[in-house]
Structures are given as structure tokens and as C-alpha cells.
Amino acid sequence: MLATVLLAGCGGSDGGGSDVASVKDASAAAEDGGSSGSGSGGKSDAEQAQEFVDCMRANGVDMEDPDPATGKLNLGAAMGPGADPQAMRKAMEACRDTMPQALKDKAAEKPDAQELESLKKFAACMRENGVDIEDPGPEGLDRGNLDTSDPDFQKALDACRELLTGATGGGR
Template sequence: MKSSSRPLAALAMVVLIGAGCGSNAPSETGNEHATNQDAAVKFAECMRDNGVSQFPDPDASGALTIDGVLNGSSIDPNGAAWKRASAACKDLQPSGFTGPGKRSPKQQSAGLEFAQCIREHGVKDFPDPLNGEPLVDTNRIPSAATSDGMTILNAAMQQCRDLGAKAIKGQR
């Protein structure tokens, strides 16, 4: 896989993890999906309107996570544009999206278990996540740039997705 495709593939994988963070309870309304999607789209539009031009739209399920937005992108969560847009769009922030910040001790522990699981499933150079940084950063995984690297990483992430969800669930 070309290295220019790595960030997009990683973004898709992290969004898939984030999508697993929602409740498994049945929807009380048939429009919950549409409502989540609409909220996430409005938040993305607000972020772009307020200076974060590369802020992506949510996926078809409405999933939008901080890891998914930042991983592999050139968006700087410590920059003035991000801070200004975050403040302006705070009331539109969809549930499940978390601002830059540290994981709780329980979440960080799950993140470390997630990293170990990924290593056990074939990605030997997968680093432990740094607290306050994205859970998955393909720029820190040299094997992701190899011809089969992203395929192996994707398969490992599928095997370890429950631990990944625990690491980002409720992070606010």
C-alpha cells in the first residue's frame, strides 16, 4: 500500500473502533442514526467554518472520533485554529467525539492491553499509546509502510477491537 494511503486507512480503522463504542441497546427511535449523523455533520461543518479546513465529515454511520480525525492528518490539535474552532463548536460536539486530552487510568490501561493484543496478532512494532495522543498512529508503526503492513494491522485491529473500544469509550 502506498504510504499516502496509510493515513486514510488508519483513519478508517480508528473510526471503526470508535463506532464500536456506542451502546448496543436498541434505538428508542427509528431516527437515532439520522440524528447522530446530522449532529456529526453539523459539528464537522462548524469546525471547517471556524478555521479547521481539513476537518473530515463523519462516516456513513455518523461515527466521528478524535483519534479518527487527527491520526495521519496535518491537523494540529494544539494550534490556534483548532482551539478557536473547538470553542466555537463545543455545543455541537457529537457524543463519542472526544477532545484532545488524556485517557483516564482505566482507559490508558485498556489502551496498553490493546497495544499488546495488536502485537500478539502480528504487528510486532506496534507501540504503546502515549496518553493524550491517538490510540493508533501509523506514523509510529514502521511495518505499516510495508506492502502487507496495513492488511496485517487491519486484521489485528479487528481481533482487538473490543480493547480499543474500551480505551476510547467515554473519554471526555
């Protein structure tokens, strides 16, 4: 799934970071121009983005409307501090079919060397703050064994969130 849902909502308040490395990915892709390409059903970027936002809202995630002209999404508030990672993950899964193509494309990217370094620093910070997380591999962080509902996880995430600003790729 999207690195966007990396830690679903783990990105910084600048709109970054999804399952760990992931909400940032969604923001970066959204800022790159919304949605186009396959899966849009002939809809404009703005229409596809609005359908995605409507679905996310229907699934418990409050999001701003996309730019009506470009379809550009602002995911910062939905993924910033105080966001509910579990709600974000569930909504992203439920809205996968309405997700703009730009977000889908971004999710498929692997992290580059700079992003991997940021992810390593993030993982080290999380461990220093009591969360057992492995260093990232070539695909990004392995979120499989993370319990994002654990209060200790949220505390560590709050302490380490800023380290994700340079980490946008992948995630398994």
C-alpha cells in the first residue's frame, strides 16, 4: 500500500510522512498535481481528487477540498499531529479505488539514498523512544509488525516525526 499510509499520518505538519514513510508520500504526490492517468474513469484531476476527499471524509478522515482547478490535495492537516493513524489507514484502504493516480504512482516508488538515510535516522529515533522498529531495507520501512495504536508508538512518532521530512519513498 502507499508509503503514504506509511505510519498513516506519521508525516510532519508540513503535509509529509503514511504507513511509516507514507503520509508524506501522499502529500508529495498530491502537490505534484493531483490525479491523472488510468483509474480516473475519464474524470478530470479535480473531479477525481474530490471523489477521493469525499470518500476519505465518509470514512472518518477530515480533509480539505482539493484545488477546484488543479485537483491538488492538501493532506497536511489530515496527516499532521493529532491525526488518527488507524482511521487514516482504514480510510486509505477503503478509498483506494478513488485515489488519484499521482498518489498511486508515488506509492510504487522506492526510496532513494537520501530518503533511506532519513528513514534510518527515523527508525533509530523511534528505537531511542521505546518502539522496536527495524532499519529500512531497499523498499523502505517494514511496517508489518508496528502497533500504531500503542500509546508509546504515538509518543515516539511525535518525537521523531520531523525526521520523516526527507523520507518519501516506498514502504512495505
